[in-house]
Amino acid sequence: AQKVTQAQTEISVVEKEDVTLDCVYETRDTTYYLFWYKQPPSGELVFLIRRNSFDEQNEISGRYSWNFQKSTSSFNFTITASQVVDSAVYFCALSGVPSGGGADGLTFGKGTHLIIQP
Amino acid sequence: GAGVSQSPSNKVTEKGKDVELRCDPISGHTALYWYRQSLGQGLEFLIYFQGNSAPDKSGLPSDRFSAERTGGSVSTLTIQRTQQEDSAVYLCASSLPPLGLNEQFFGPGTRLTVL
Numbered sequence: 001a002q003k004v005t006q007a008q009t010e011i012s013v014v015e016k017e018d019v020t021l022d023c024v025y026e027t028r029d030t031t032y033y034l035f036w037y038k039q040p041p042s043g044e045l046v047f048l049i050r051r052n053s054f055d056e057q058n059e060i061s062g063r064y065s066w067n068f069q070k071s072t073s074s075f076n077f078t079i080t081a082s083q084v085v086d087s088a089v090y091f092c093a094l095s096g097v098p099s100g101g102g103a104d105g106l107t108f109g110k111g112t113h114l115i116i117q118p
Numbered sequence: 119g120a121g122v123s124q125s126p127s128n129k130v131t132e133k134g135k136d137v138e139l140r141c142d143p144i145s146g147h148t149a150l151y152w153y154r155q156s157l158g159q160g161l162e163f164l165i166y167f168q169g170n171s172a173p174d175k176s177g178l179p180s181d182r183f184s185a186e187r188t189g190g191s192v193s194t195l196t197i198q199r200t201q202q203e204d205s206a207v208y209l210c211a212s213s214l215p216p217l218g219l220n221e222q223f224f225g226p227g228t229r230l231t232v233l
Contacts, residue, residue: 033219045209045224052219091161095219105151105163105177106222 002027004094006109014117015084021077021112023092029053034068034075035093035106045091051075079114087116120144122225124210130231131200139195139228143212150193151213151222152185156206167193168215179204200232 003026013019025034036048049059051068059066063080079086093106123142131137143150152164164177167187178184182200187193197204207229211222 035221037224043207044226045211047221047223050221093161105153105166106161107163108153108161110160 002029002094002096002107004092004107004109006090006092006112008112009110010113010115012115012117013082016081018078018080019082019114021079021090021092021114023075023077023109025073025075025092025094027094027096029096032094032096035095036066036075036077037091037093038088039091039111040088048077048090082114082116084116084118087114089113122210122212122223124208124225124228126228127226128229128231130233132233133202134199136196136198137200137230139197139208139210139230141193141195141210141212141225143191143193143210144223145191146214147212147223148190148215149213149220149222150187151211152193152195153209153211154179154206155209155227159206161209164195197230200230202232205230205232 005024007022011019032053034051038046038048049066056068056070065078067076089111091111092109095106122144125140129137148169150167154162154164165172165175165185169190170187182198185193185195207227209224209227211224213220213222
């Protein structure tokens with residue numbers, strides 16, 4: 001069975017601080033995909049990034065960066081110089097490709113509620 | 119290009135009634151997914167469609183839940199004899215093939231309240 005753990009339920013920082021959201025996953029699939037989604041107060045889930053299990057390169061997109069480490073089964077997300085607009089619930093998710101083929105829906109973590117205070 | 123749309127946005131119903139939730143995916147997205155988001159359970163995957171076919175229905179919470187998709191486009195999630203524990207936000211998502219590997223685009227959800 002797949003599992004995604006986001007141990008941080010809520011994080012509160014002051015604007016301009018850097019913040020890292022942790023994500024640890026479990027899967028038996030050799031091929032899998034990891035995702036991060038943002039859910040602002042409006043409620044709609046917004047896709048941020050997808051990473052496949054064969055690509056451990058870190059990625060940077062503006063103030064956002066992601067650190068994927070297969071050795072520790074982690075896919076952490078860092079926001080640099082946080083802004084109030086970054087306040088949202090952030091979800092890490094996993095999608096597997098079983099060796100027998102087929103696929104399934106996303107397995108989500110419980111989410112981390114990020115609060116950026118002005 | 120329009121995103122994923124869902125209707126109704128809010129639904130209040132009485133315990134025991136049937137409800138039907140609708141999802142209109144992004145044009146060309148053959149994969150469609152239903153999720154449920156509730157305070158206690160977080161985001162739960164319910165069912166996916168590849169085209170009109172739903173190969174695995176084991177994620178549906180009970181036999182009161184059913185889903186169908188016609189014409190490879192619109193999908194409906196039906197809950198029969200609703201219970202208070204069915205209260206949640208029901209989210210629909212769609213993606214390009216291959217199934218499960220591309221980013222899923224989510225709709226705004228239907229907030230279901232069972233009184």
